[in-house]
Amino acid sequence: MGLLKHIPNGWAKRLLSDAEKLTEDRIDEVLSEFLKDFKEDMLETRGWPASLSAYILSKAAINAFTRIMAKQYPNICINSVCPGFVKTDLNFNTGILTIDEGAESVVRLAMATNGSPSGHYFYRQEVSHF
Template sequence: MEQAKRIAVVTGGNKGIGLEICRQLASNGTMVILTARDEKRGLETVENLKACGLSHILFHQLEVTDQASIASMADFIKNKFGKLDILVVLNEKAKKELSDTDSLTEEKVEEVLKRYLEDLKEDLLETKGWPVNFSAYIMSKAALNAYTRVLAKKYPNIAINAVSPGFVKTDLNHHRGILTVEQGAKGPVMLALLPNGGPSGLFYDQMEVSTF
């Protein structure tokens, strides 16, 4: 008798590390419920993953700060699968500490990173609420986005933005990405060619403005 598949829910699975977690779980035979706030992006991500040969994946909209959305998600899992084996919630501590753009300074970014490194050395990441899985990646990304905002405020006459090109097929990831290099280059090129007076201090997911 075939062993029942494990069921996993991944929050924020439509991009970044959440997307990679979904991909790897599905590659290992786990049934993955990819969730995201944006239904259109979530559905597109699932279709892209299926086009790469990953069949054990589906989408359900989820806003983790909305109790009604959480309840809807719980009902969906109960009715369709009757169980949940894995829950991956991407940690928001770094984002919360660095998301207040009005009070954000270089000193504050450095102070947050200093506390993170101290807790890392003392093996206190989980206890203090820092991200544990892919910790260095998440913190470096949060710090980069924060510095982008700091520099944009410091140099208002220069357009300074951060951009994620998406999960691009490159040597770095052994060509396991979803996007071609041509697709991945569109966002950076678009920002590089912005006219004078264009937006600054923003984070772009490929070619669209995204949240911190």
């Protein structure tokens, strides 16, 4: 859900996708604009996701922040991960993966060795384009 393809707003997408110019201030700028539009009930008009908008934006911000942290701390392996749609109480057990299956991708990244990919977004156990 935190992929940029889920954010129709071209301005936000450009800011968050520019890995070379990405900063915490730019992430804050996108989130501030989103919150302003949210308060004014202008999400769809301004090109934000129509549903689950806050969730999608928060996940995209985490993915962007992951890139910043990985660049700032190159000796630490820092990634973000979506374990998939896991059956939990939160989704009334409607997920397709068991908790153990969902945990596999998270544990795999937690156990990553030196030199492993850093600054990436993983969907389950695969690197995914942000």
